[in-house]
Amino acid sequence: MTMARLERDFHFTRKHFDYFRRLSQDYSGIVVADNKYEMFYSRLTKRLRQLSLNSFDDYVSYLESHREEEFTEFINALTTNLTSFFRESHHFQFLQNQVIPQLLQRNQRRISIWSAGCSVGEETYSIAITLAEAAQQHGFSWEVLATDIDTAVLDQARQGVYLLERVKNLPIAQKKRWFLKGKGKNEGYAKISRELRKNIRFEQLNLIQGFRFDKPFDVIFCRNVVIYFDRDTKVELVRRFASSLSSDGYLILGHSESLHGISDQFRSIGNTIYERI
Ligand SMILES: C[S@@+](CC[C@H](N)C(=O)[O-])C[C@H]1O[C@@H](n2cnc3c(N)ncnc32)[C@H](O)[C@@H]1O
Numbered sequence: 001m002t003m004a005r006l007e008r009d010f011h012f013t014r015k016h017f018d019y020f021r022r023l024s025q026d027y028s029g030i031v032v033a034d035n036k037y038e039m040f041y042s043r044l045t046k047r048l049r050q051l052s053l054n055s056f057d058d059y060v061s062y063l064e065s066h067r068e069e070e071f072t073e074f075i076n077a078l079t080t081n082l083t084s085f086f087r088e089s090h091h092f093q094f095l096q097n098q099v100i101p102q103l104l105q106r107n108q109r110r111i112s113i114w115s116a117g118c119s120v121g122e123e124t125y126s127i128a129i130t131l132a133e134a135a136q137q138h139g140f141s142w143e144v145l146a147t148d149i150d151t152a153v154l155d156q157a158r159q160g161v162y163l164l165e166r167v168k169n170l171p172i173a174q175k176k177r178w179f180l181k182g183k184g185k186n187e188g189y190a191k192i193s194r195e196l197r198k199n200i201r202f203e204q205l206n207l208i209q210g211f212r213f214d215k216p217f218d219v220i221f222c223r224n225v226v227i228y229f230d231r232d233t234k235v236e237l238v239r240r241f242a243s244s245l246s247s248d249g250y251l252i253l254g255h256s257e258s259l260h261g262i263s264d265q266f267r268s269i270g271n272t273i274y275e276r277i
Pocket residue numbers: 027028029030079080081082083084087116117118119120123147148149150153205206207208222223224225254
């Protein structure tokens with residue numbers, strides 16, 4: 001037994017870990033490897049403290065008796081929400097330099113994008129800024145749907161308030177145009193302008209459950225989400241993405257994700273960008 005284990009505040013066994021990871025995987029599709037044992041301990045310990053519970057056995061009983069309310073908190077505690085503004089910037093350049101001109105050339109006057117697994121919204125607002133800046137120049141309308149399984153990150157995304165530190169690398173003109181700098185008690189924060197927020201819809205959506213939309217999207221961003229899913233879950237999800245895209249729409253994945261061996265409905269055009277065939 002390691003020192004870290006001896007010093008634990010709560011007794012956390014392999015049986016607890018297996019129980020929690022099974023619950024989480026069945027619901028979210030995220031496959032939890034053995035090396036996530038410590039991460040589960042530290043994230044769920046916070047929840048035990050918030051609830052003033054004395055043991056993981058008590059937490060299991062609590063989870064079972066308060067299934068409706070606690071399950072959301074349980075999932076929120078276990079998701080990994082790492083993100084940033086204009087992360088993997090080539091994807092936004094692709095949107096600006098290829099997708100938008102291509103659609104405008106075809107006389108399409110409304111562009112619709114889905115940010116699937118949007119976390120706290122930095123990806124979504126990066127898409128929105130790219131669209132809004134092009135729309136100012138070329139005069140078209142746009143909308144973004146932003147979804148996540150985690151209700152806590154969605155609340156943050158909806159508010160659109162970020163520490164100045166998070167936006168420090170954005171060009172000054174962009175910050176001035178799309179953010180309001182907080183004053184007084186909001187000092188140190190920047191809020192996304194209403195002009196951007198009004199074209200974005202935030203909704204909770206679990207990607208491993210069914211989804212269907214009235215109108216197809218031109219682009220789906222689903223970056224750094226499917227990396228944790230098993231193969232069958234990916235195959236099914238990508239099949240659904242294909243039917244939610246316009247006939248030659250694009251699916252954009254994260255830097256370490258690929259459709260190789262997963263789908264023949266897309267062709268890779270490089271940089272983890274896929275075009276629907
Ligand atoms: C690492 S973040 C990626 C955020 C953003 N796409 C980016 O690349 O910057 C992964 C997000 O996927 C969400 N997620 C995980 N499983 C999901 C599922 N089954 N359905 C919807 N969202 C999920 C998590 O809650 C988390 O916010």
